Amino acid sequence: MSNVRVAGxxxxxxxxxxxxxxxxxxxxxxxxAFEDSGVPRDDVDALLYGNFMGELSEHQGxxxxxxxxxxxxxxxxxxxxxxxxxxxxxxRDAVMRVRNGEDDVVLxxxxxxxxxxxxxxxxxSLAIAADDLWEVRAGTTFPGAYALMAQAYFDxxxxxxxxLAHIAVKNHENALTNxxxxxxxxxxxxxxxxxxxxxxxxxxxxxxPISDGAAAVVLTSEEYADEHDLEAPVAITGTGQGGDRMALxxxxxxxxxxxxxxxxxxAYADAGVDATDVDxxxxxxxxxxxEVLALxxxxxxxxxxxxxxxxxxxxxxxGETPINLSGGLKAKGHPVGATGASQIAEVxxxxxxxxxxxxxxxxxxxxxxxxxxxxxxxATVHVLEVVE
Amino acid sequence: xxxxxxxVQDAGFDxxxxxxxxxxxxxxxxANGHGSLPPRRVCPDCGSTDLxxxxxxxxxxxxxxxxxxxxxxxxEDDAPYxxxxxxxxxxxxxxxxxxxxxxxxxxxxxxxxxxTVSETTGKRVIGFSxx
Numbered sequence: 001m002s003n004v005r006v007a008g009x010x011x012x013x014x015x016x017x018x019x020x021x022x023x024x025x026x027x028x029x030x031x032x033a034f035e036d037s038g039v040p041r042d043d044v045d046a047l048l049y050g051n052f053m054g055e056l057s058e059h060q061g062x063x064x065x066x067x068x069x070x071x072x073x074x075x076x077x078x079x080x081x082x083x084x085x086x087x088x089x090x091x092r093d094a095v096m097r098v099r100n101g102e103d104d105v106v107l108x109x110x111x112x113x114x115x116x117x118x119x120x121x122x123x124x125s126l127a128i129a130a131d132d133l134w135e136v137r138a139g140t141t142f143p144g145a146y147a148l149m150a151q152a153y154f155d156x157x158x159x160x161x162x163x164l165a166h167i168a169v170k171n172h173e174n175a176l177t178n179x180x181x182x183x184x185x186x187x188x189x190x191x192x193x194x195x196x197x198x199x200x201x202x203x204x205x206x207x208x209p210i211s212d213g214a215a216a217v218v219l220t221s222e223e224y225a226d227e228h229d230l231e232a233p234v235a236i237t238g239t240g241q242g243g244d245r246m247a248l249x250x251x252x253x254x255x256x257x258x259x260x261x262x263x264x265x266x267a268y269a270d271a272g273v274d275a276t277d278v279d280x281x282x283x284x285x286x287x288x289x290x291e292v293l294a295l296x297x298x299x300x301x302x303x304x305x306x307x308x309x310x311x312x313x314x315x316x317x318x319g320e321t322p323i324n325l326s327g328g329l330k331a332k333g334h335p336v337g338a339t340g341a342s343q344i345a346e347v348x349x350x351x352x353x354x355x356x357x358x359x360x361x362x363x364x365x366x367x368x369x370x371x372x373x374x375x376x377x378x379a380t381v382h383v384l385e386v387v388e
Numbered sequence: 389x390x391x392x393x394x395x396v397q398d399a400g401f402d403x404x405x406x407x408x409x410x411x412x413x414x415x416x417x418x419a420n421g422h423g424s425l426p427p428r429r430v431c432p433d434c435g436s437t438d439l440x441x442x443x444x445x446x447x448x449x450x451x452x453x454x455x456x457x458x459x460x461x462x463x464e465d466d467a468p469y470x471x472x473x474x475x476x477x478x479x480x481x482x483x484x485x486x487x488x489x490x491x492x493x494x495x496x497x498x499x500x501x502x503x504t505v506s507e508t509t510g511k512r513v514i515g516f517s518x519x
C-alpha cells in the first residue's frame with residue numbers, strides 16, 4: 001500500500017469577503033496548491049471537494065465540476081457534504097483512492113462563502129446541520145447545541161467558563177503569526193468572560209467567527225512523488241471516520257464525542273501510532289468546549305480532564321502537545337467546507353517546518369487533524385507523519 | 389398541520405405534535421424494546437422494522453440546558469429563551485423550557501411536555517414545563 005504524500009497546499013486568507021464567490025476562493029487556493037506542489041494540472045486524476053451551505057449562500061449546487069473548472073483541471077469532480085466535516089470526508093476518500101491505486105494525483109479541498117448571509121442567515125444555515133424536525137424547530141442553534149454539551153460537561157466533570165476562556169486565549173495567541181487567520185490579535189481571559197452571551201454558558205468569544213475561505217491540497221502516491229522528484233516530506237499515514245446519532249438528545253453521552261473517538265482509534269491503528277506519539281494536533285474548536293471534547297476523544301487528555309489543558313499549559317505552544325498552532329477555527333476562522341482540508345494543510349506545514357509556528361514543534365514527526373460535522377455526528381481524523 | 393408558507397406537512401412529526409397537544413404523546417418501541425421518536429420505519433438501534441406506538445412517560449428530567457440570546461430568524465422575537473434536553477426514559481427530547489424564570493432552570497428539574505408556539509412565527513414548538 002502506497003503512502004499518500006502531501007505534495008502541496010494552498011489556503012486563501014480566512015475572513016470576511018462577502019463579495020467573493022466560492023469559485024473565486026477555490027481558484028485562489030488551488031493556484032497556490034499547484035504552485036506549492038510543482039505538480040502539473042494535467043496529472044490530476046480527480047477533484048474531491050467539500051462544501052456545506054452552497055445552496056443557501058450562493059444558490060449553487062453541483063459544485064464539483066464548477067470547482068474543477070475554477071481550478072483549471074480536466075478531471076471528474078465530486079462534492080462532499082458532511083456539514084463542517086465536508087472536506088475532512090473528502091480528504092479521507094482521496095487518501096483511499098490513492099492508496100488503492102485508483103488515482104496517482106488527487107486535488108482535494110473545500111470552500112465556503114458565509115458572511116454574505118449575515119449573522120442571522122449564517123446561524124440559520126449552520127443550524128441545518130442539526131435535526132430539523134426534532135432540534136431546529138425547538139429553537140436549537142449551533143452555538144446552542146454546543147452550549148448544551150458544555151453545560152452537560154460542567155455538570156458531569158466540573159469546570160467553569162474561565163477554563164474555556166483559556167482555550168480561546170491560547171488559540172488567538174497562536175494565530176498572531178498566521179497571516180491567513182481571520183483574527184490576528186491577542187485576547188485576555190477577561191475579554192472572553194465579559195463578552196455578550198450567545199447561548200449560556202458560551203459567549204461571543206467562545207465561538208469561532210463566520211468566515212469565507214478555501215483550502216486546497218494536492219495529494220500524490222509515493223511512487224508519483226518519487227518519480228517526479230517532488231519535495232513532499234509529509235505523508236498522510238492514517239485515516240479514520242466515525243459516526244453518531246444525528247440529534248444530541250439521542251446520544252448516550254451529552255459531554256463526549258464517540259464519533260471522534262471511533263475516528264481517532266481507526267486513524268491511530270491505521271498509522272500504527274497511539275496518542276503518546278502525537279506531537280501536535282489541529283482539532284475542531286468551533287466552540288471552546290469542542291476542543292475539550294476533541295482532546296478527550298483523541299486520548300490526548302483523560303476523560304474529564306481536557307477542560308484544564310489550556311489553562312495549565314499542556315496544550316499551549318510551549319506545552320507538551322501544542323493544539324491548534326494555526327489559531328484553530330476559533331481564531332483562524334471556519335469557512336465550514338474548507339476547514340478539514342485547511343487543517344491538513346496546517347499540520348503538513350507544521351511538520352515540514354514551513355509554518356510560522358513550526359519553531360514551537362521543531363522535533364515533531366507526528367501530527368493529527370480532527371474535523372467534526374454537526375454536533376459531532378460525523379468526524380474524520382487523519383494522522384500525518386514526516387517520512388523523508 | 390400543514391405549514392401555511394410551504395404547504396408541507398411532515399407525516400409522523402406533525403401527527404406526533406397533534407397527539408401530544410391532545411395529551412396522547414407517544415414514542416416508538418421496537419420488538420427489542422428500544423425507544424425512538426417518529427417518523428421512523430426502522431429502529432436506529434437494532435434495525436427492527438416492527439415498531440409500535442407506546443405512551444410516553446408523563447414526566448421527564450432536564451439533563452442539560454442553555455439560554456439562547458442569538459437565535460435563528462425563526463425565533464428572533466422569542467430570545468432570550470431556554471432550550472433543554474429532557475430525559476423521558478425510553479427517549480429524550482429537545483424542547484424549550486416554559487413557565488419558569490430563566491434563572492431558575494437547572495439540571496435535574498422535573499418537567500412535562502407542553503406544546504407551545506414561537507412568538508416569531510406562530511409555529512408549534514416542543515416545550516417543557518415544570519411539574
